[in-house]
Amino acid sequence: MANGDDSEQVRELQARLKQLKLMTVAPTGFYGSKTTAAVKSFQSKNALTASGSVDDATWKKIQKLTKKPTADELRPPTVNEADAPDPRCMTGRVMCISKESRTLAWMIDGKIISTMDVRFGSENTPTREGVFKVDRKEKDWVSTLYHTPMPYSMFFSGGQAVHYSADFAARGYAGASHGCVNVRDKGKLAAVFGEVQAGDKVVVYW
Incomplete structure (x- = not known):
């Protein structure tokens, strides 16, 4: 997974990063700047290459440290948190x-x-x-x-x-x-x- 991707797997990634308190916005399924920054931060903390993209090693480590997201975690009923303004x-x-x-x-x-x-x-x-x-x-x-x-x-x-x-x-x-x-x-x-x-x-x- 990498910047520009849009998929259900990205949504799951974002929900898991939220569990790790590396993302605050609700999962959207789109891999943009916030997801890239969160992945980089995770990689730096876990002695992985801080590319901002998710390779096999990064994905396995994220899965190991988190639980499978619930339906509410994947699609929270609450309103979306605003991004930092451009x-x-x-x-x-x-x-x-x-x-x-x-x-x-x-x-x-x-x-x-x-x-x-x-x-x-x-x-x-x-x-x-x-x-x-x-x-x-x-x-x-x-x-x-x-x-x-x-x-x-x-x-x-x-x-x-x-x-x-x-x-x-x-x-x-x-x-x-x-x-x-x-x-x-x-x-x-x-x-x-x-x-x-x-x-x-x-x-x-x-």
Whole structure:
């Protein structure tokens, strides 16, 4: 397993690293910077080559020192813990969106005002990464491509928007978007929608 992987085995790895208190975020199944750092830390403490990738020796050692994760450990019912903000989120008014921790943080001048769980597009319809601006806001929008409701839409890259998803609220991470950033907490998103203005920054990062 290595940086960029996305699998159930990675989810298990993250749950085991959490048991070892090397990770604090909930398992997501995506191997990003936090997982790499946690693996490196484990390898350094256990006289293994600190590559940040999981080879056979590292995986066997992690398995030996942990127990098989429970269903709740693999998919905790609690909301995701926000990632450390990307440096590009630290100035101005920003929706700071981490793919690894699956969170959106609404930030003003480096201070987190609100955080919420999000999900992203599938491999076929990925959510674009980078720095964008809110082009427009639509409180009641229906997708012209997929004909599904997209309440509280804040468009930032072509047809991609941050919006509430009833499907996400019902199914969680069993589904995916068509590239948009789905939010499952309607109340939290409605409050942020009221504050965000056209031109505010959107940062999507791993």
